[in-house]
Amino acid sequence: MFNRLFGKPKQETNALATLDKLNETLEMLEKKEKVLAKKAAAEVEKAKEFTRGKNKRAAIQCLKRKRLYEQQIEQLGNFQLRIHDQMILLEGAKATTETVDALRTGASAMKAMQKATNIDDVDKTMDEINEQTENMKQIQEALSTPIGSAADFDEDELEAELEELEGAELEEQLLQPATTAPAAAVHVPAGRKPIPQKRTAEEELADLQAEMAL
DSSP, rough: OHHHHHHHHHHHHHHHHHHHHHHHHHHHHHHHHHHHHHHHHHHHHHHHOOOOOTTEEEEEEEEHHHHHHHHHHHHHHHHHHHHHHHHHHHHHHHHHHHHHHHHHHHHHHHHHHHSSSSSHHHHHHHHHHHHHHHHHHHHHHHHSSOGGGGGOOOOHHHHHHHHHHHHHHHHHHHHHHHSSOOOOOOOOOSSSSHHHHHHHHHHHHHHHHHHOOO
């Protein structure tokens, strides 16, 4: 475990150091390539001058040196290509290593969580929850059960009685007259006191209910 903990930063440091070294080498090769390119161009200019001066031998020597420079430039280009390949492989390997380390860390965390959570404990917990739920249902059913005299009442009989009451009320409404005709006005001759009209029982009952409401 300690080797993993202390080895990982060291490996990462080595990878970064290697990438830095490859970058430095690449920059050095690019600088050398530019210097050789300038030298090759200079040899071309010298060859032109010797050609104008009719010095063919010296011009050929300049062209030979130019080709040597070009060969070195081509070789440096191959070196740069190899370094680029090495950097790409190293970066890919670094990414792969980091990915594997991340997966390994996740697997270890998952394993630790599984150890902390035992399947038997989960089953036991679920059984306890189910048992408590069933007990609560029984308690609620016991509390909702009628006790005393109310427990002896027959629900079917109560519903039948309620239907009879509703039927009687409906029949009473149908038997009542739709409208009540207004009482005819009685003509009383002048000089005579009006004779009190005899009131019906329904009218007296209505007056009594009105007084009680007040």
